[in-house]
Amino acid sequence: MDFTFSEEEEALRDEVQAFIKDNFTEEVLADLTTGKRGRGFGPKAAPIFRKIAERGWNAIVWPKAYGGQGGSRITQFLVEEEFYRAAQVVIGGGGTGTPAVLASGTEAQKQHYVPAAIRREIIFCQGYSEPHCGTDLAGVRCRATRTGEGDDIHYVVNGQKIYTTNAQVATHIFLLVRTDPESRRHAGLSILLVPMDTPGITVRPLLTVQNEPGGPAGTTYGEERTNEVFFDNVKVPASCLLGEEGDGWAVSQRGLNLDRVGAWRYLISVKRDEDIVNWLKSGDERAAPLKDDAAVRDKVAELWIEGQVCRLMTMRSMTIEQRGQAFNYEGAAEKVWAPEHGVRTTEAIGQMLGPHAQLLNGSPDNVQDGLYAHNLLSAFQSTVNHGSVQVMRDQIARKGLGLPKPRK
Amino acid sequence: MDVLPDEQETLIQETAREFFAAESTPALVRAAEKDPSRYSAALWKKIADLGWLGISLPEDCGGQGLPLTYAGLLLEEAGRAIAPVPLHGTLVAALVLARHGSAAQRALLRQVVQGELILSFAVQGLQGAWSPAAEGLTGRAEGEYVVLNGSRTFVDGFRESGHCLVLYQAEGDGVAAALVDTTSAGMRGTDYVTTAKDSQARVDFDNVRVPKSALVGEPARGAAIARDLCDYAAALMTSQLAGATRRDMEFAVEYAGQREAFGQPIGAFQAIQHLCADMLIAVDGAELLVHEALWRLDQGLPASIEVSQAKAFAGDKCIFVARSAQQIHGGIGFMMEFDLQLWYRRIVAWSLRCGSVREHRQQVAAALLEQPGKVRLGMPLVPA
Ligand SMILES: Cc1cc2nc3c(=O)[nH]c(=O)nc-3n(C[C@H](O)[C@H](O)[C@H](O)COP(=O)(O)OP(=O)(O)OC[C@H]3O[C@@H](n4cnc5c(N)ncnc54)[C@H](O)[C@@H]3O)c2cc1C
Ligand SMILES: Cc1cc2nc3c(=O)[nH]c(=O)nc-3n(C[C@H](O)[C@H](O)[C@H](O)COP(=O)(O)OP(=O)(O)OC[C@H]3O[C@@H](n4cnc5c(N)ncnc54)[C@H](O)[C@@H]3O)c2cc1C
Numbered sequence: 001m002d003f004t005f006s007e008e009e010e011a012l013r014d015e016v017q018a019f020i021k022d023n024f025t026e027e028v029l030a031d032l033t034t035g036k037r038g039r040g041f042g043p044k045a046a047p048i049f050r051k052i053a054e055r056g057w058n059a060i061v062w063p064k065a066y067g068g069q070g071g072s073r074i075t076q077f078l079v080e081e082e083f084y085r086a087a088q089v090v091i092g093g094g095g096t097g098t099p100a101v102l103a104s105g106t107e108a109q110k111q112h113y114v115p116a117a118i119r120r121e122i123i124f125c126q127g128y129s130e131p132h133c134g135t136d137l138a139g140v141r142c143r144a145t146r147t148g149e150g151d152d153i154h155y156v157v158n159g160q161k162i163y164t165t166n167a168q169v170a171t172h173i174f175l176l177v178r179t180d181p182e183s184r185r186h187a188g189l190s191i192l193l194v195p196m197d198t199p200g201i202t203v204r205p206l207l208t209v210q211n212e213p214g215g216p217a218g219t220t221y222g223e224e225r226t227n228e229v230f231f232d233n234v235k236v237p238a239s240c241l242l243g244e245e246g247d248g249w250a251v252s253q254r255g256l257n258l259d260r261v262g263a264w265r266y267l268i269s270v271k272r273d274e275d276i277v278n279w280l281k282s283g284d285e286r287a288a289p290l291k292d293d294a295a296v297r298d299k300v301a302e303l304w305i306e307g308q309v310c311r312l313m314t315m316r317s318m319t320i321e322q323r324g325q326a327f328n329y330e331g332a333a334e335k336v337w338a339p340e341h342g343v344r345t346t347e348a349i350g351q352m353l354g355p356h357a358q359l360l361n362g363s364p365d366n367v368q369d370g371l372y373a374h375n376l377l378s379a380f381q382s383t384v385n386h387g388s389v390q391v392m393r394d395q396i397a398r399k400g401l402g403l404p405k406p407r408k
Numbered sequence: 409m410d411v412l413p414d415e416q417e418t419l420i421q422e423t424a425r426e427f428f429a430a431e432s433t434p435a436l437v438r439a440a441e442k443d444p445s446r447y448s449a450a451l452w453k454k455i456a457d458l459g460w461l462g463i464s465l466p467e468d469c470g471g472q473g474l475p476l477t478y479a480g481l482l483l484e485e486a487g488r489a490i491a492p493v494p495l496h497g498t499l500v501a502a503l504v505l506a507r508h509g510s511a512a513q514r515a516l517l518r519q520v521v522q523g524e525l526i527l528s529f530a531v532q533g534l535q536g537a538w539s540p541a542a543e544g545l546t547g548r549a550e551g552e553y554v555v556l557n558g559s560r561t562f563v564d565g566f567r568e569s570g571h572c573l574v575l576y577q578a579e580g581d582g583v584a585a586a587l588v589d590t591t592s593a594g595m596r597g598t599d600y601v602t603t604a605k606d607s608q609a610r611v612d613f614d615n616v617r618v619p620k621s622a623l624v625g626e627p628a629r630g631a632a633i634a635r636d637l638c639d640y641a642a643a644l645m646t647s648q649l650a651g652a653t654r655r656d657m658e659f660a661v662e663y664a665g666q667r668e669a670f671g672q673p674i675g676a677f678q679a680i681q682h683l684c685a686d687m688l689i690a691v692d693g694a695e696l697l698v699h700e701a702l703w704r705l706d707q708g709l710p711a712s713i714e715v716s717q718a719k720a721f722a723g724d725k726c727i728f729v730a731r732s733a734q735q736i737h738g739g740i741g742f743m744m745e746f747d748l749q750l751w752y753r754r755i756v757a758w759s760l761r762c763g764s765v766r767e768h769r770q771q772v773a774a775a776l777l778e779q780p781g782k783v784r785l786g787m788p789l790v791p792a
Binding site for chain 1: 409410411412413414417477661664665671672673675676677678680681682684685686688689692693696697699700703704717720721724766769770772773774776777780782783784785786
């Protein structure tokens, strides 16, 4: 067992913090915040991402052959944590697209997508959920029909996706489709990497409860919009198929371990623990009596300790990844514990602040620009997306503990 | 950063698990509860023969010199099998003596490693407060002696221990520690009857004359010694508690896979599955926290807050797990002839020993709120 980062990693942390201090000016932070809220990154943000990519910081863990550093998962985590803390931006190319391309792509696909994703010339959005199915993704209906011959073999996609975050800024959609019309459930699905500028794709915004007013910087669950994406006879070259046709379920699972865990999930779940302690110590006159209240102190300590468990579970997931092992139930456990902790903290803070916890950004008398009110609006979101806590518990019980499936 | 046991740690853990499974059977545990000594001398001898009593003691004291995380894993496994042996008290006192004791006291550790000398420790006063402030027992200097008056409570293994590491308030000098011969005149132990049916006792001191050679460390080091004693004790109690709780959870999972109701194993019902998932998360959390605390203690880093975090979490969650295991067992788990209760009763007791949830949270809250500067998870806190 070893519970510290190495000296080299701590030196890198210093370097990253210095970089943030030098580069994250007020203007840049404003651009990053609006970008993070789903309005697209402003002009000040682009050069920052370029500089980060030049330093290799968003691709530490990816293979050298595709423009990465071939480094450690732990180091990657450390760097991602600093950037998320500074401006709630996810700098790792992580997410759904690139790891899956690395896990299942052809050599040509890896060469095409990975270096470009590192340079942020390719940005994926995730096309999984459909209006009638989210948690139970095996019910996907969006259709892709293979036609043509010779050089013109292609798929024609028809259907709809929903809640497609960042579809308005993405260059590509990582699309789960049904390629075999006769198939049911997990069989007959495929993954297509579809350029968003292909004719026949329509993006329609879906505004969230965070839309008006938008949350202040530091809101951890602050997405203001997501999207519906409609596919009307969209012609996609066969070269966009990732993995084998009909193997889409496995392709979507492979390389996606880190979708549910890591710096981003960790920080959205625990940032409040730090914020409330720091606010209680801030000298705000509303904080002073709370700071000495025995019930508040007990609660704050309880939540802080829960936050430590979030951190250690994240470190456990990173350890497993770094050792090159596969998760059994550990990723699912983290995906239950951390989001539910985030909810408990958010709601407990609400009770500590009392009526002030309702006051949104821009309201008179609000606390920290309404940060805590905005988190109250959507902390629970993290318990639904990327595998709801209900199905995550199913996985823990069945895979981790070997409990039987219900008889039908 | 690699927070899971490595190969060597896993090997020791598995070896200990097999040993305790074979040697510390429920029948042995039941027999020890009926024995006035409350422990199995035969099992103690076997543990000593394996060299495990010295697992994390320095080599110059006859130990194996392995990091403290190994002692933690050993206690997890002993706890898993609710082994009726005075392992916790002996290891805690021995670790403090190895670090702070005189040459003569350190020499005693060879007897400890051989299994010939059982140790206990005494921290709490009549209020039961878990604190290194050593309230409730005073020491007055008289020539070459210190005279102790007052009481210590919840001293586990007192009756069988040859020496007891006692915290007291030295007149004018603050907190101090002494290694007291348990046969000293004026020292009287009274057995408690605990939920665990274990060997905790109250110890009253009536003008107990302790030679100055029995004092542990320089007077000025008293507070640091008391801090170490409390940290080792609470951390290793958490290890023992987490080990017992993991086994308890496994009983419930095994039972849920077999017991049928409404035409299927109850473990197929989502309500039971989700409860089991939460039980696993809780045990894992306690284990991760205590591993970090022990690792920091071993590295000589400040660890009191990490210890409090671990004990507060485990104290809260382990009883949730054990109570849920009872729930899953329905009526049978409540019956004396069924073994589950052996674990439940100990988990209740151990979650209350070496500091309650409330007390440990107070330490964490003070470190969070009374120290200047902003806090950040992952950056250690300093005790207030
Ligand atoms: C802001 C936002 C952003 C999102 N971004 C994306 C994105 O970029 N790409 C994308 O593809 N999707 C995205 N989603 C969709 C998200 O992944 C889904 O909302 C999620 O998978 C749940 O699906 P659903 O909304 O259809 O709810 P349902 O699947 O209908 O679930 C409803 C409830 O039923 C419960 N439930 C389902 N099955 C079981 C079961 N077996 N046992 C017990 N309970 C069960 C669920 O846990 C949940 O509580 C986003 C959602 C939101 C709100
Ligand atoms: C002290 C004591 C006194 C008692 N006195 C009497 C008495 O006088 N007369 C008498 O007849 N009985 C008596 N009982 C028995 C008591 O009613 C049973 O223990 C109780 O009905 C549970 O049944 P069980 O023990 O067989 O557990 P089980 O029925 O096997 O249940 C085990 C667990 O499975 C869960 N479970 C079962 N089905 C489902 C499901 N569909 N979904 C989710 N979870 C499920 C249960 O909630 C429980 O947690 C007594 C029990 C005790 C402990």
